[in-house]
Amino acid sequence: MNKESIIESLLKLLHFVFFVHHIGVCVVGGVLCSKILLDPNDIVRQLCVFGAAYGTNWNFSFQTLFLSLALAHDVLEWINKHESRLGNRIRYWRDVIFTALVVPFTCFVTGMFWSVYSIDRELVFPKVYDAIIPWWFNHCVHTNIAVVIAAETLLQPRRQPVNKKLEVTLSTVVSVLYAVVYYSIYFFAHRWLYGVFGIMTWWQVCLFQLFIWTSVFFFYWIQFPLNRMVHGPEPDKLHTKEANMETKDERTVEKTNGIVQTESYEERNGTVKNPDLLSAPFATKSWSLKYRLIRDQFENSRL
Numbered sequence: 210m211n212k213e214s215i216i217e218s219l220l221k222l223l224h225f226v227f228f229v230h231h232i233g234v235c236v237v238g239g240v241l242c243s244k245i246l247l248d249p250n251d252i253v254r255q256l257c258v259f260g261a262a263y264g265t266n267w268n269f270s271f272q273t274l275f276l277s278l279a280l281a282h283d284v285l286e287w288i289n290k291h292e293s294r295l296g297n298r299i300r301y302w303r304d305v306i307f308t309a310l311v312v313p314f315t316c317f318v319t320g321m322f323w324s325v326y327s328i329d330r331e332l333v334f335p336k337v338y339d340a341i342i343p344w345w346f347n348h349c350v351h352t353n354i355a356v357v358i359a360a361e362t363l364l365q366p367r368r369q370p371v372n373k374k375l376e377v378t379l380s381t382v383v384s385v386l387y388a389v390v391y392y393s394i395y396f397f398a399h400r401w402l403y404g405v406f407g408i409m410t411w412w413q414v415c416l417f418q419l420f421i422w423t424s425v426f427f428f429y430w431i432q433f434p435l436n437r438m439v440h441g442p443e444p445d446k447l448h449t450k451e452a453n454m455e456t457k458d459e460r461t462v463e464k465t466n467g468i469v470q471t472e473s474y475e476e477r478n479g480t481v482k483n484p485d486l487l488s489a490p491f492a493t494k495s496w497s498l499k500y501r502l503i504r505d506q507f508e509n510s511r512l
Contacts, residue, residue: 220364221283227357228276231269234349245341252337259402262390265350267383268318271310272354278303301371308367309376310383312358313428317421319355325405332405362432366440369433376429384425388418 242257260266282299285291291300325333334347361367370376394402401407406414437443 216364220360221286223360223364224276224279224283227353227360228273228280230349230353231273231276234269234346235273237346241342241346248341250337252335253341255400255402256338256342259394259398262394263402264314264387264391265318265322267387268311268314268354269350271306271314272357275303275306275311276357278306304367304371305376305379307358307361308370308432309379309429312432313380313425314383315354315358316428317424319351321421321424322351332408333403335404362436363439366436367433368437368440368443377426380425380429384422388421 242260245253245257248254256263278299282291282296282303285293285296285299290296322333330336391402394400395406406417409417
């Protein structure tokens with residue numbers, strides 16, 4: 210078994226393991242939520258009442274969707290149906306969701322949560338939560354999620370966006386939509402889901418929100434250079450670079466009358482008067498252009 214086969218097998222195994230992990234976390238989360246709703250502490254009960262509005266849960270949903278598509282594509286590849294129309298669509302959306310939603314929001318959630326937690330955990334995960342939420346569950350939704358993108362980055366080349374316009378649009382829509390949901394809860398329910406917002410003035414909240422949006426787009430953009438650092442340059446560009454190294458600044462071309470001339474660097478970059486001379490005579494010209502060239506040759510002859 211060669212290196213590529215080992216990497217592909219490892220990637221498929223990780224997709225399966227993390228898919229089971231995420232489904233298990235969802236099941237355990239549902240059981241915990243049923244207990245949390247009975248808790249007399251309003252701060253604890255808020256975890257389930259507004260559970261759908263937490264950024265952690267949004268990001269976990271994105272990862273679960275990505276792993277579902279990745280596992281479905283692995284199954285199609287196992288039965289040799291991955292090049293079908295369905296397989297291509299699943300692969301397309303798998304990569305779009307990963308680059309547009311999973312990477313930027315996972316990096317932000319993990320980085321921001323543990324940064325604030327190390328300063329003052331009461332601002333993101335108060336100690337009162339420890340009585341009902343196991344420590345390992347906290348790591349499942351805030352730490353293990355980073356392992357997913359780390360493994361994908363190391364094992365799966367994604368040097369360029371699949372559809373940059375669509376990916377940026379998805380990131381923008383989700384970022385703005387989450388902000389609308391988050392601030393709507395404050396204005397209508399009069400509470401912040403994360404205590405870190407409660408210690409800020411309004412102008413600080415606005416700056417922090419701009420920082421959140423900037424971070425999301427930064428993490429989206431930086432993933433591609435990092436991927437190229439791991440997997441090397443794109444194959445097409447690598448071949449082009451090798452071809453350019455073998456090309457000299459001057460080369461010879463043959464005109465239609467058989468005279469050999471040198472083509473300068475400037476001529477190859479758009480200043481040549483008749484670019485068609487760079488290809489075989491009449492090989493790719495339209496019939497009208499062929500006629501004009503033949504006519505010019507007859508008119509300029511002495512016959």
